[in-house]
Amino acid sequence: MTRLDRLLHFDRAETLQQYAGKRVRCAMASLVVEGRQVLSIRNIDYFFLSFDDQGRINKKEWENGMRLGMELLPSIPDGRYPKQVINAQYRFARRRYEHEFKWKPSRNVEQAIVATVLG
Numbered sequence: 001m002t003r004l005d006r007l008l009h010f011d012r013a014e015t016l017q018q019y020a021g022k023r024v025r026c027a028m029a030s031l032v033v034e035g036r037q038v039l040s041i042r043n044i045d046y047f048f049l050s051f052d053d054q055g056r057i058n059k060k061e062w063e064n065g066m067r068l069g070m071e072l073l074p075s076i077p078d079g080r081y082p083k084q085v086i087n088a089q090y091r092f093a094r095r096r097y098e099h100e101f102k103w104k105p106s107r108n109v110e111q112a113i114v115a116t117v118l119g
Contacts, residue, residue: 010056010059014056016051019051019055020051022050023050024051025047027045028047029117030042044114046103068093068100068101069097072094
């Protein structure tokens with residue numbers, strides 16, 4: 001996690017050369033832990049990470065994902081449109097975000113991840 005944190009903060013000293021120039025599928029699990037023992041998995045998030053030619057997170061791609069992620073929030077009605085008009089911009093942004101920055105594992109892949117995490 002420390003290494004990922006350094007990558008996501010664009011630390012110039014942190015690289016993963018084996019992923020240079022690649023787009024990698026990642027899975028991040030949030031766990032319920034007690035006494036260093038994993039009790040359960042709270043959530044698993046599946047996303048892509050794009051790396052530049054030096055093996056660092058592609059900053060432009062990451063920023064595009066963050067910008068699009070901000071568009072996922074529904075807008076607050078401001079009275080400019082009649083009540084029967086629905087602003088669906090955030091719905092389209094969600095579809096685009098899920099298409100470009102998320103991935104869905106097969107049942108076998110998800111079971112393998114769960115088995116690995118829970119031991």
